Amino acid sequence: MVALALAAIAAIIVRATLLDFYYIGSGSMEPTLNPGEGLLVDRTAYRGHPIERGDVVVFDGRGSLLPYESDSVLDDLLRALRLAGDDTVFVKRAVGVGGDTISCCAADGRLLVNGTPVDEPYLYDGDAPSEQQFTAVVPEGRIWVMGDHRSVSADSRSLLGAPGGGMIPVDRVIGRVERIIWPADAARDIVGKAAQ
Structure with a gap:
């Protein structure tokens, strides 16, 4: 019984500090990530290293994509113990980082990052980089995120x-998606590809 309790505590510590596991629940990151796939997330990826354009990140959307949801120490504890759902956790691609200007779109339809049109080979087949026109300057300490299946x-x-x-504070980023580990026949590495 003690060994089981220690193993559970060790698993919680690993998931809270080193590696974590999440399921994809929507099609917003297709074709890179598909509904039902299990992700291995590196929680140490940004300790001493900046988030880079192209990284696929997992983040807590409270205060950004969920602007009216606030932090709760109890909710955080229940999530760490896996006694509550991850309905405030999102997976998206970092398209812009602090200091970038992101806009849609160039004459050829591509996104502009700092005035330069970028190629995005990860986009869902048939999707435009964005149907919405916009210009946004990303403040330091935040990132601009978009799903690879832009239309949904x-x-x-x-x-x-x-x-x-809608910009995500970097301190709300949980980690970088490293690998699909479930189902086993779909296992593969996820390599961030910077928009260029």
Whole structure:
């Protein structure tokens, strides 16, 4: 019994500090990530390293994509113990980082990052980079995120007029998606590809 309790505590510590596991519940990141797939997330990826354009990140959307949801120590504890759902956790691609200007779109339809049109080979087949016209300057300490399946993704574009402008504070990023580990026959590494 003691060994089982210690193993459970060790698992909680690992998941809270090193590696974590999440399921994909929507199609907003297709074709990179598909509904039902299990993700291995590196919680140490950004300790001493900045988030880079192209990284696929997991983040807590309270205060950004969920602008009216606030932090709760009890909720955080229940999530760490896996006694509550992850309904405030999102997976998106970092398209812009602090200091970037992101806009839609260039004459050829591509997104502009700092005035330069970028190629995005990860986009869902048939989707435009964005149907919504916008220009946003990403403040330091925040990132601009978008789903790879742009036509169905609720992302930074959705909250341009809300507090925080839909941009994610870097301290709300849980980690970087490293690998699909479930189902076993779909296992593969996820390599962030910077928009270029």
